[in-house]
Amino acid sequence: MRLNVAIEKSNIEQERTNPINDDHLNTPRAHPLQTKNKQPPISDRRITFVLIIIVVSALTFGALIIWREAWLQSSLGKPPLASLIAFGIAVLALLIGHRYCADTMINDFNPEDLLVPALSLSDITRKFLGQPWRGLALATALGLSIYMLWQLPGMSPEVSYAGVFLAWGLAITLCMLAFAPEQLRAQLTSPIQWTTNRWMILTLACITLLALGLRTWNIDTIPFTVSGDEAAQGLESLRVLTGELRNPFATGWFAVPTMSFFFNSLSLRIFGTDIVGLRLPWALVGTATLLVTFLLVKQLTDWRLGLITSVLLTTYHYHIHFSRLGSNTIADPLLMTLALFFLYRALACGKLIHWVFVGIVCGLTLYSYIGARLVLVVILIILSYQLIRDPRGLWARHRYGLLIALMGFLVIGAPMIQYALRFPELFNERVTEVGILQSGWLSREVEIRGQSVPEILLDQFLRSALAFNFYPDRKAWYDLQQPLLDPFFGALFILGLGYSTIRALGPNADQRLFPFVAWWWGGTILGGMLTESPPSSQRLFSLSLPVCFFIALGVWRLACMARFALPRIMPNLIPIIAVVIFSIVSVEMYFRDYTPRRIHGGPYAEIATELAPILNELTPTHTMYFFGAPKMYSDFSVFSYLAPGVNWVDITKPLVGPVTLDLIPNDRAAVFIFLPHRIAELQSVREAFPGGEIYEIVRPYDGKVIVTLYII
Known part of the structure; x- marks a missing residue:
């Protein structure tokens, strides 16, 4: 038993000191305790x-x-x-x-032994003394963080935050460089073992392409409706482009950190301020989650189970749907997966760079949707679990790594932590x-x-x-x-x-x-x-x-x-059948059954999405008179995002008696828009302004008229 443990420690130490072999696409090595x-x-x-x-x-x-x-x-x-x-x-x-x-062979995914040799303070000191630039990089990163914390409280919303943002990004970069592996170039350029891994790599590539297609195909119309929350986040991103929103280290709409609006503004600048520009970056985030999922499950169990999990997530209608929305909610599982992957890489290999990444990913959660804060809770639960299982060993082997992770968290999260302390109610x-x-x-x-x-x-x-x-x-x-x-x-x-x-x-x-x-x-x-x-x-x-x-x-x-x-059956047949059935049922349910019903976003968001192209076409020449109150008003966020610049008039009170001509000042062309609950008022408008054209918008799924336009 002692010999086996010694062999395992030797193997892990070799992996830690030989970065060229630190390749997550390599076939898992046999566990030394595994029996034939x-x-x-x-x-x-x-x-x-x-x-x-x-x-x-x-x-x-x-x-x-x-x-x-x-x-x-x-x-x-x-x-x-x-x-x-x-x-x-x-x-x-x-x-x-x-x-x-x-x-049995199909279950031989023995976990890697977490008992890596302890990293001593002398090892870290020797690394920094031997390469003084590491200490300089770390000191500069900490100095930049202090500079940001000193500058931010005195900055008003109208000034430029470019300087502190650059300082923030530079601090993160220097923090990573300070703990980068000594043979980083060799590790990054080391060839993947194509001969032994070609089928796994090809399969993973196909999964990624499938995931990308399922999340970007007709992304402007699937789902058809742009929800009010999507549009509100799009409007916040537009404020970044217009210069109205300048502080990336605060919270905005519904207490969402403004950093996500800065991220989304990049795609709006590149692809335009439309539905594609709003949704596409989050579809890419959803696709990236599948790759990290494979790496995480492979790290924890086995590459075959990683592929199965990735395929299931690729075709899961729940994940497909949220990947196609213009909302930062999709980033939650990506951040959690990254944090867990780097945490277990750090526990298994003991490399300082992995601990830095743990802290950085945890810090990033402060800039995403509030659900991403679950990452911090889960990481603390896992560390507590490991501490209970091995009270002395965890701290003895990984105490410096844990401190480095905390430092990385503070470097990247310092601005939002300061904001939370200054404005706890908003945060x-x-x-x-x-x-x-x-x-x-x-x-x-x-x-x-x-x-x-x-x-x-x-x-x-x-x-x-x-x-x-x-x-x-x-x-x-x-x-x-x-x-x-x-x-x-x-x-x-x-x-x-x-x-x-x-x-x-x-x-x-x-x-x-x-x-x-x-x-x-x-x-x-x-x-x-x-x-x-x-x-x-x-x-x-x-x-x-x-x-x-x-x-x-x-x-x-x-x-x-x-x-x-039943030894004679094919061991992979059951997982393949299950994955194929799950994928077909899930994809068919989302694209054939769910999408045509236009449930997402609710009926009023559907109405606004339908009206937007018509409004954009008629806006230069017509005034819009909206009969939607008390259920819907013209300041609805979907109108504001998809059809900006419309000249609106909300008719809040029901029309009683004959309609007078002064309803339309200056005899300008007008469009009267009626929701179903106020359609009875259409007749009065027609009597006052005869000769107009009636246009009804019908929901394809059930044939119901959802909005009626009277254009004069």
């Missing part, structure tokens, strides 16, 4: 076969009950207890099956609004419902935890009107979640499953249970990635058991 496969006894195969039958039967039974209750009858009260019991039986059978087939405004504790929602619900706090919290938890299985989305961000997974893949998700949770927290814990467990449970509680109106798809969106991982793991484990019980 032996022919299993017939009795074990029979037991495993029975367990497979139990797992499949229990999952099918539970899925059918969910399908009946949530899909056919839509009786969305308490989730059926029978389905939860069935899923529990399936998880238990899968855990028992793990004991019989842990050594936490959104949390205060939607948090059930901060907003007083919980105490109000106790009085309204007449239920106790534990009863309400349980209901909140069930609605959040079962958003992928039983309860439909309650917000117009997606408003799928059904759970986020179909009943059968939802059952596989529960299987993988239950298996991972028990394996990560139980005896002989598989520590490499814990980050996904912490991610899912942390997001469910903080982004669902403790917020108003769960399940809300925009707050649970980052969970789309661990959900795909749990589905992949459930399929993987079933394939392992099948390979053990």
Whole structure:
């Protein structure tokens, strides 16, 4: 045993000191403790076969009950207890099956040993003394950070922030250079082992192209509606282009950090201030998430499981939809995936640059959507988990790395941390609004419902935890009107979640499953249970990635058991079939079923999106008289973004009696726009201004008239 551990430490030390071999696309090396496969006894195969039958039967039974209750009858009260019991039986059978087939070929992803040699202070000192420019770079980075903190409080919104922004970017760059590997050039230019990895690389390239296509094809019309939130963020980005918004280290619309508006303004400048310019950068962010997902899952488990997870996420309608929106919500899973990847690279290899990246990614979360702050919580939970598992070892081996990560976090996050300390109400405004504790929602619900706090919290938890299985989305961000997974893949998700949770927290814990467990449970509680109106798809969106991982793991484990019980079957057949079915069902659901219904954004955003091109065409010659109050007004953000410069007149009060000619001053050409709830007033306008043209806009999906125009 000691010899094996010594061999492992030697291998890891060699990996740490030889950057040329530090290639994430290399085939995983065999674990030194891994035993050779032996022919299993017939009795074990029979037991495993029975367990497979139990797992499949229990999952099918539970899925059918969910399908009946949530899909056919839509009786969305308490989730059926029978389905939860069935899923529990399936998880238990899968855990028992793990004991019989842990050594089969399809399951040989033994985690890398985290016991890397400790990095001493003398090693770091020797590195900086031997290369004085490192110390100079680090000192300059810290000096620039102090300069920013000194300058920002005294700067007004009207002055240019270019100087402090450049100082911020330079500080980050110098911080990374100070801890860059000594053979960085060799590491960056080291060739990938094409011969042994060509199929994996080609497959990953195809997945990336597929993901890019699914997220950018007809991005200006899918989804058709530009939501009010998309348009509002687009307007903030336009303020950057016009010079009205100059401070990237503050919060703006709905307490969203302004840095994301600066990022989005780049695409508006390049591609134009239209729907494509608004949405395209976030589609690229969604595509990048798939690549990092592969690297993370490969780092934690196995490259095959990484490919499966990436394909599932590529074709998952939930991730496709949010990748096609002009909103920074899509950045949440990318930031979490990057942070976890660098954290486990740092724990496995002990390289200082990885710890710097951990801090930098964590610092970036302060500049993104509020949901990205979950990254900080999950990282702290994982470090606490590692500390509990190895109280002395974690601090002894990684204390300097942890301090360097903290330094990187402070360098990149210093401006927003200062802003949060100066204006805590603005920084936490959104949390205060939607948090059930901060907003007083919980105490109000106790009085309204007449239920106790534990009863309400349980209901909140069930609605959040079962958003992928039983309860439909309650917000117009997606408003799928059904759970986020179909009943059968939802059952596989529960299987993988239950298996991972028990394996990560139980005896002989598989520590490499814990980050996904912490991610899912942390997001469910903080982004669902403790917020108003769960399940809300925009707050649970980052969970789309661990959900795909749990589905992949459930399929993987079933394939392992099948390979053990039936050695002659192809080991990869089950995952391939599952991935193909999931992809076809998910993509078809989004593009053929969901998209034509134009649910996203709500009916008023749909009306505004339909009207925008007509308004832009008629604006030079016509005045728009809008009959939308009290449900809709002309200052709606979608109008402001898609049809700027329109001369609006809101007719807020219903027309009573004959309409006088002074409704239109100066006898100018006019367009009267009627929403369905005020269509009765059209007749009065026609009588006052005869000879006009009536134009009706009809929703293609159901043939309903959603808005009527009378043009004179």
